[in-house]
Amino acid sequence: MAINDNSTTASAEIEIIDITNSVEVVNPKAVDQNNRLTWLEWFFHHHKDKLRWVHLAMFGLFLVLLFLPLFLADPGEQATPLDNFTVFSNYLMWGLWFPLVFLSVIFTGRSWCGLLCPMGAASEWANKRGLRRRIPAIIRWEGMPIVSFIIITFLGQTVGVRDHPEALAEVFGGVMLMAIIVGFIWGNKNRAWCRHMCPIGLMLGLFSRLGVVQFTSKKPKAGGDKYAENSFCPTMIDLRQKRESRHCIECFRCVNPEAKSSVMVKLRAPGKEVEEIKTHNPGAAEVWFFLLGTGSALGGFLWLTLPEYEMMRQSLGEWFISNEMYWVGESGPWWLMSVHPERREVFNWLDFFSIVGFMAIVTLVFTVVLSAINAITTYLAQLFGSADNFKQSFKELAYQYMPVAMVSLLIGLGGKLFEWLTILGLDNSALISIKIALFSFSIIWSLWLGWKILARQQLKARARIVPCITGLLGSLFVGFCWWPAIFGL
């Protein structure tokens, strides 16, 4: 059996993944070699055996950054990243690692995953020595990484992952541990964790669709991307039909510049894949992620900023007390909530419920409002003669929010990047200008994507104007939600 064969048993069971409604027929001879990065292919083809050393070094670095601070004394109130290792490690993770890795998907795709990530590498290492069980359907369920993303975002807030080194070690150590366990049990010479479960991989993969790097089959078969559990590719992509960026971790294993029928690396215009999302497997799960993922990240920001959170906590608490439920004043286990009296922060069950409840409300409201706006856009597109049915059109149009969602997540979760800029000497008004510029750019890009997606639905230029306006309203709504994050209150 050929190693990259797409076995029929596997693909028959996994029809959720192959949801291509409209199939673009690709003529092999027509695949052009323009913008091919042959030198890059050569470089990695010759050096890919050395990647393991990079992974090992990254593994060591991660262990030091995550766990060394646990053995150090607490930093003082005025400690800076330049004079205290704990603060330094925190700044490195939240101020550099997260925002830079996240931004990198635009320029280099999921290169973090394939080239650097120690967690994915550890997962694969464990897989080689593990049980190699068949990947069960529950793991293959497309909602899985969304669930893990939401759990991480909520847990991150209740344990204070941005403030406490213990929480940082718990969350990232937890991801690493899960990656190793999943790798040890399931999958055969691949990375089930990275393909199906990793919350970071989901986020990077999704937004890499906007990116300029594309790994594409030299002799593509028609039919769009497919899942192939027996593929030679660690994230189980059927290499003969490989075009999309979503699941490709850029490990370069399928790249051989000399071979006639391997995968080649090309540059493309940013946003191209999303403009043509119609023929690139638009997925309901991905749309859910824009909505729920961005919503929960927003919730994780707003509970700290909006006075309504304190009001809710106070009212909820007074209600518990007046009903003599004093147990809400007890603290739960350390891995569930932040209990650091020496740092003047102690969460009890009331705090836990308030944070989770508030974030859930924000997530829901955000999801409902943005989907309502998108439903209106879809309705208008139908009215003006969209070639797709409502459901398909809704899915495709939701992709226009990728740039605004991306900038939201960048500013919301990677806000510490801007603190580095302060250390470099930029003042607050300069930072606000940078954030406004980023946001405006993303809104314009979103508008452009909306225009292009509508064009693919066969709407004439004039007919696109109205649905584009409602689309813009959606982007402005996202911008409005993140207002406190950009300007403060």
Next chain:
Amino acid sequence: MKIKLLTFAALLLTTLNVNAAGQTQEQGFVKYGMEFKGMYIQPVIMSEMAGMDHAAMGHEMPMNMDDMDHAIPEGADIHLELRVEVTEDNPYSFKAGAWMPYLKVDYRIEKVGTKWFTSGSLMPMIANDGPHYGNNVKLNGVGKYSIKYRVTAPDLMLHMDKETAPSAWFKPFMVSWDLTYLGIGKKGGY
């Protein structure tokens, strides 16, 4: 249960007056040309402990801190404050809105429905939102507390002559306040 939920919903709607920067007494208490307001925030680090930081920040160390007990008591739960603002018609010709210095403020806190109480005094101190009387206090778990402040006139010399004496000086009096304490919560959270 239904009624409980309803009262809870009503509470949600009626508590929109909670101040974002700490839990504050809703209505100030006005007496002798001063408005008093009780409030609390999370325990804070005060100058005796943070002396090094003040030096690092380029601030002058206060001169007379030695005889004051300013450390956080073991496991303090709140930083209790009394805000005092002079009103328009005060008899001492302070500018309206000014802070009244040199008061002596003692407190007694009782936990409602129990025999538990604690007492002590508040110190004059300054934060980024101005001067106030305050101290870190250890409470007895979440619940309802009743707080009484005893305010004594400043130990200041007074003009006593008919021409320049201020019109009134006051006897010690009480300001009281009820609060529901719900735990320390997020650092800097309220």
